[in-house]
Amino acid sequence: MDFMTAVKTCFAKFADFSxxxxxSEYWWFVLAYFVLALVGSFIHQYVYFLVVLVFLVPMISAGVRRLHDIGKTGWLLLIGIIPLVGLVLIYFMVQPSQAEANQYGAPPVA
Structure with missing residues (x-):
């Protein structure tokens, strides 16, 4: 999946937690968020706040769907609240997708 397709997909499924x-979809979306947040922070604090606000729900839903892709529950996203323990999420997010269907559905089409 390329950059633009990933961003469009994540915004199209902004409130889809299933x-x-x-x-690649998740990490391209994270990259888009970081780039826009960085640019927004250089422009003005209100622009930065607006970028964070716009990306909040889509970023959470993309994270939940990414955890579903490796066969984990989306509730594991909450361990990001715990300092240092939340680093385990990075390990989960870089894991390869499950090739077969799991309890969260069929593998997404890349």
Missing amino acids: GRATR
């Missing part, structure tokens, strides 16, 4: 998201 299903699965590929590794």
Whole structure:
């Protein structure tokens, strides 16, 4: 999945917490968020706040769908609240997708 497709997909499924998201879809979306947040922070604090607000729900839903893709529950996203323990989420997010269907659906089409 390329950059633009990933961003469009994540915004199209902004409140869809079911299903699965590929590794490339998730990481391209995270990259888009970081780039826009960085640019927004240089422009003005209100622009930065607006970028964070716009990306909040889509980022959470993409994270939940990414965890579903590796066969984990989306509730594991909450361990990101715990300092240092939340680093385990990075390990989960870089894991390859399950090739077969799991309890969260069929593998997404890349």
